[in-house]
Amino acid sequence: MSAVLEIEGLRKTYRSRKRGVRHALDGFDMRVEAGQVHGFLGPNGSGKTTTLRTLLGLIRPNGGRMAILGQELPHALPTVAGRVGAIVESPQFFPHFSARDTLGLLAQAGELPRQRVDEVLELVGLRDRAGERVKTYSLGMKQRLAVASALLKNPKLLILDEPANGLDPGGIREMRGLMRGLAESGMTVVLSSHILGEIQLICDSVTIISLGRRVAFGPVEEVLAAHSQGTVRVRLEAVSDLPQAAETLTRSGIRVATSEADHLMLSGVDKPAEVSRLLAEQGLYVSELTPVAVDLESVFLELTATAPVPGQHRQVDQSAKVDQTGTAGGWGA
Amino acid sequence: MSLFVTELRRLGKRRLTRLMLVLLLVGLATVATAFSFSSHKLSPDVVAAAQAESDAQYKRSVEDWKRTVTDCEAAQARGEQTEERFGPNCGKDYQPQPEMFDPKWNLPYQFDFRAEFPTFIAVFAGAVALFAFIVGASFVGAEWNTGGMMNLLLWRPRRLAVLGTKLAALLTTVLGVTVVLGALWTAAFWLIGTSRGTTAKTTAGVWRSIGLDGLRAVALVLVVGAVAFALASLGRHTAMALGAAVAVFAISEIGIRIAVGVLSVPFGERYVLSTYAQSWFMKQAELFDYDTCQFAKGACEPAKYVVTWEQSALVFGVGAVAALVGAFWTMRRRDIS
Structure with a gap:
């Protein structure tokens, strides 16, 4: 399968006298195959939007290699721009123009036929409200307009940053169907989102970024499989014994992934019976010991170390930077 | 383009x-x-009206001047001091002249x-x-x-x-x-x-x-x-x-x-x-x-x-x-x- 998007060792550093040096992208790698819906995940401030902006020529990188549709960027960006549709972060449009005016001006700038405007308005469900000023739109309607603007070019590669932001449940489902339909028509879609359930539902593959570096990548099922082994939920007869249980297990080399109010989540457990034995030796009696099939959210929280901890307030840049290991199939693997 | x-x-x-x-x-x-x-x-009528106004102003001014000179001479005849009040020579040297009443000054702005x-x-x-x-x-x-x-x-x-x-x-x-x-x-x-x-x-x-x-x-x-x-x-x-x-x-x-x-x-x-x-x-x-x-x-x-x-x-x-x-x-x- 050919790669539509390739990023290798991408670096972007911000220097500030007050805040010092911050590596927004620290040797980031990414590869998206043709015809896929690819999820691009990461905590706030991890470098997702910086990556997308850099790809689209809005930010100048400090190093690394990027290519879209086999063309090296940023040199070939003017050549490939006509085949890349994108929305980056929240949709922003001139508030006093109507949706039809907004798309009409973009279509004219891109030398596209006028009828394409009506096609995409129909596609995103804005046909009947197209003549109204954008400032009267809800966030969800602006989001639809943003997707319409990205689809206007009928691109080969569609890059959408939080496309479901502000959409109602029906809109989210429509967006999911739209993404699937576009992928089936041969379009490659890169989807950045925090709605991990959606990503798990509609994406073929994912890349997870944390602190500017890739921490996982590959087909969704492989990423899940790679991180679901040995995840066990433990409940005790007495909830008050959970802290002592966590300490006992940690001392014995078993990783306590999260500590909830009424249970512990353990990871890397080969033999659940070992857990039961260790706890029993300390007079702690297990009421539930369940192997857990992980979802993308728990993998994400584990990989990025952004799971909430009771009593602590995680700051934006507090997430994990993991050595670049992942499932097979990624760039540089 | x-x-x-x-x-x-x-x-x-x-x-x-x-x-x-x-x-x-x-x-x-x-x-x-x-x-x-x-x-x-500035039509001819407006110009003529301004000219007539200037002429009238000139005439009024001359009459005023003559009256002043007459008053001054009468005061001198009574033996009064007039120089302070009427100026030297009863102001005879200051007779108004026609050019001092330019019709332009009576014209509206054009x-x-x-x-x-x-x-x-x-x-x-x-x-x-x-x-x-x-x-x-x-x-x-x-x-x-x-x-x-x-x-x-x-x-x-x-x-x-x-x-x-x-x-x-x-x-x-x-x-x-x-x-x-x-x-x-x-x-x-x-x-x-x-x-x-x-x-x-x-x-x-x-x-x-x-x-x-x-x-x-x-x-x-x-x-x-x-x-x-x-x-x-x-x-x-x-x-x-x-x-x-x-x-x-x-x-x-x-x-x-x-x-x-x-x-x-x-x-x-x-x-x-x-x-x-x-x-x-x-x-x-x-x-x-x-x-x-x-x-x-x-x-x-x-x-x-x-x-x-x-x-x-x-x-x-x-x-x-x-x-x-x-x-x-x-x-x-x-x-x-």
Whole structure:
């Protein structure tokens, strides 16, 4: 399968006298195959939007290699721009123009036929409200307009940053169907989102970024499989014994992934019976010991170390930077 | 070419552009209309009436003078001192003369197209320059502020070409507005001249001079529009241009004036920007240093400093080029976030 998007060792550093040096992208790698819906995940401030902006020529990188549709960027960006549709972060449009005016001006700038405007308005469900000023739109309607603007070019590669932001449940489902339909028509879609359930539902593959570096990548099922082994939920007869249980297990080399109010989540457990034995030796009696099939959210929280901890307030840049290991199939693997 | 046409359309569709154009039209129409009422055609009847009024004033004045002389002589006959009250020789030497009652002074104001229209070109240029400044700053400032520029760059990733095309669309629009409204403005004042004033002595040479004044007005309007565009682009916000304009006004027109006054700098106004605007329109601005005169010793010709329109062109040209180079350089270098 050919790669539509390739990023290798991408670096972007911000220097500030007050805040010092911050590596927004620290040797980031990414590869998206043709015809896929690819999820691009990461905590706030991890470098997702910086990556997308850099790809689209809005930010100048400090190093690394990027290519879209086999063309090296940023040199070939003017050549490939006509085949890349994108929305980056929240949709922003001139508030006093109507949706039809907004798309009409973009279509004219891109030398596209006028009828394409009506096609995409129909596609995103804005046909009947197209003549109204954008400032009267809800966030969800602006989001639809943003997707319409990205689809206007009928691109080969569609890059959408939080496309479901502000959409109602029906809109989210429509967006999911739209993404699937576009992928089936041969379009490659890169989807950045925090709605991990959606990503798990509609994406073929994912890349997870944390602190500017890739921490996982590959087909969704492989990423899940790679991180679901040995995840066990433990409940005790007495909830008050959970802290002592966590300490006992940690001392014995078993990783306590999260500590909830009424249970512990353990990871890397080969033999659940070992857990039961260790706890029993300390007079702690297990009421539930369940192997857990992980979802993308728990993998994400584990990989990025952004799971909430009771009593602590995680700051934006507090997430994990993991050595670049992942499932097979990624760039540089 | 498609981008240029798109940007022309975008500028034309903007609410602020339309609002400012309407305000400009209303403002200019109000000035022309109000002015037309203040001008009166000097028909032979009006001239004759003014002549008759002057003659009557002369006669009244002579009668008053004769009465005064008679009163004075009567007082002298009574042996009274009259010099203080009536002046020497009973004021006989001050008989009113006919030329002291010029009929012109009794004529109503009449607009003289040849002599006065250049001033109205400057008024027109000032109004259109304000339009160019606001529309120019807002055109690119609002694009940055609302994310329109980023959207456009996703379609057209050549940054300098995009900014250059936007500037070209702005200047083309401003030029079009200036030329069309300038023609209407000239026609309106020509109409006022013919119907309620005079257009006498408007020779080919006068029209050539008016044409050159018009070109100077067009150049000023374009420079103002370009500078506003560049400043708003540098700051990526309309307010940047407006703030810079206020700052320049405060520094140049208030700060520098006070400073050169306090420091007694000779010809201090040569450091004030409005001197160069005046010189640009009037072809030159003359500054005088009265401190070099000692009037107690008699009449004095004060020292003079002349600011030429060429110097004005240099000042405004360098300013505009610096702002534009800065805008394009930052467009090329700065990240868009």
